[in-house]
Amino acid sequence: MVGHVVHKKLYFLVFAGLIGLTALTTGVAFIDLGKWNTLAALAIAVCKASLVVLFFMHLRWSSGLMRMVLLAAFIWFAILVALTLSDEFTRQWTPVPSNWQAQVQQQAR
Amino acid sequence: MWVFLATEVMFFGGLFTAYIIYRNFYLSAFEAGSRLLNVKIGAANTAVLLCSSLTMALGVRAAQLGKKKLLVTFLVLTLLLGLAFIGIKLGLEWRHDYLEGFAPGVNWTFHGPDWRHLELFFCFYFFLTGIHALHMLIGVGILTTLIIMAGRGRFSPQRYNPVEVSGLYWHFVDIVWIFLYPLLYLIGGRY
């Protein structure tokens, strides 16, 4: 059973896009966009990855099940990051009184 | 293979999570570390790997069309590009960082301000690129096997699944690098 045979041209087009995006992301790194630099870099990376997944890895012509598998993987990664970050970033929210050591000794007595 | 790649997403995901967290805690040190990496080599390596993905995809296509010689050619090209990547990374970049004294645990000589967090950055740099390189080496092994099998005429338009599946693995390793490149090299405030 031969799967979907992709036209050579499409592969070369995707490749050109990938190289172009690489050049773009490298160039943008040298421009000061403040906090948008990180976002831009990640967004471009996501575009490149999508090109590879959809065309080189044939996901565009694959069954829904394969897409679900990949989606599940990324959702699970997102869960790991989101909930871990929720802890790491909110630890400072609860202020600890500066005289906490004295307070503890007070209560122990 | 897609299911296996899902496990790989989670494997690298754990490392990425740790990197994200420490980057947010020690932004200045991580940015400084990022600037110490050579963008030109990183970009070149990215191009090498993207080429190898192209040749791999073309190889799978050749297998689908039953073109044995073309398949072997593309597989060999992919292999050479992969080896080039590893050579550049290990032979050029790692060696340079080691000689400059930025190799945590083996040769760390920098003791300027905030050096411990810089060392942490380089830890992640070596871990991330190292595990990526390990996956590339495994890919090289897989490609070698495929080349031998293809040379013996084992693949045909009706039977080329191993090539397709190995292609998926190879592309995945490329995707990991697509994310590693900006996260390590490009967000260091190089302006």
Add this chain to the structure above:
Amino acid sequence: MGGGREGNHEMGTAVVEPGIESRVHYLNASYGIKSWLLTTDHKRIAMLYLASITFFFFIGGAAAVLMRLNLISPQGALLEPATYNKLFSMHGIIMVFFFLIPSIPAVLGNFLVPLMIGARDLAFPRLNLLSWYVFMVGGLFTLYAVIAGGVDTGWTFYTPLSTTYANTNVISAALGVFIAGFSSILTGLNFVVTIHKMRAPGLTWFRLPLFLWAIYATSIIQILGTPVLAITLTLVALERVFHVGVFDPAVGGDPILFQHLFWFYSHPAVYIMILPSMGVISELVTAFSKKRIFGYSFIAFSSVAIAVISFLVWGHHMFVAGQSIYAGIVFSVLSFLVAIPSAVKVFNWTATLYKGSVSYQAPMLYALGFIGLFTMGGLTGLFLATLAVDAHVHGTYFVVGHFHYIMVGGAVMGYLGGIHYWWPKISGRMYPDGWARLSAAIIFIGFNLTFFPQYMLGYLGMPRRYAVYAPEFQVLNVMSSAGASILGVGYLIPLVYMVWSMRYGPVAGPNPWGAKGLEWQTPSPPPTENFEETPKVTEEAYAYGTEETQVA
């Protein structure tokens, strides 16, 4: 011939069954050690796993015996604290990674998944064999760690003890677990693909036995969670070797990050241990009440729900570790949520029993024991999920009691019930039911005597992982140790009569229990190719009461 609807097991003793010695099946299809070590037959691989995990169970059990002996006296009757630390670490590592996680999936799952879907084998038979070898290599590394002096970080490998301060064999133990993790991933992968792609004609998703829904949900957890453990242990090993402070607070690392990464896998891991057991109970409850399961789709969906939600609750292990209290609130609420699907299952099993024609053979005794003990363990989990209560009982024997009620009172009893239920299919022989019921009772009594006092000890404040304790805790500790000795006897008896039955037990027919399911439509033991021709499924799962069930 054969019994009636009560599943009379005495059939077959007087009649010489024409066939078990002369018929070719998977056990006698080929002889010699090579035919076993190079097999790709899922049934033989299941037997390889059975032997391996039984071996590891008794090693982990030996560690437990020594621990409980030590705890008879407040000053520690037997062991130095350093040795005790190594024992509880090895007990945890071996029981979790080398017994509980593989137990039902690798033994019963490997054996039954193709049979239950009407397939000839799993999707990737050679990968299946590789899984077993990988498991054994991991086991060897861990055994090496034991022999070389053990590891004393606990099975949880908390940093910075494991990375910076421990001078025991952390890397070999971690490596052993890392390697065994791959076995888990590959098995999960095999099951997912098999269940998706190889079901017999007519076997739709909602006609699958609930055991398969449970195995499927378990496999999803194995696939998505285990890699994170792999990378975490790798980081620990790298930090030990290169002394860079990824988790070392002295250099800016965060030890709690380790805990996040570790528990992201290890909490779902406990659901890897319990979900298959719940699947077994679904099978046992229907078979021994000869009634359709109540609420099939609810149980099926609850398995998937447990698998998904299990990934959202890991922070409840870290409420008092220094985690942000806001994250703690989120994890606490989610932990309450994960109890709901489990409760749904318990209600549905109970409803299945109601007005069923219940018979009390050994598998059913294990199932009933499971329902009671799992419920107790699960309810105490809610205590622990409550932030305010957990502040007091975290790190005490209350936690130890909680997870042993679920792991031993739940998972192990489900495992034993399943082994007994499918034993005639696996071996072609029947075990002696009287002895089986006796050991089920002994296990139940011994278990409760061992672990119920631990709830009390924890509530009263005795910390866990301590080789010595305050004198006021002695009475309860002695009770617990006494119970442990009874429990040990209870586990040894089945080992004896099961092995005995393989040669001397009465020969069993294809369906001694009169149960529904494709695995009962093939001879006992099954031929290597499982079915003469691919079966076609025309009825719903557990279609009891629609026709007189055939017992042969």
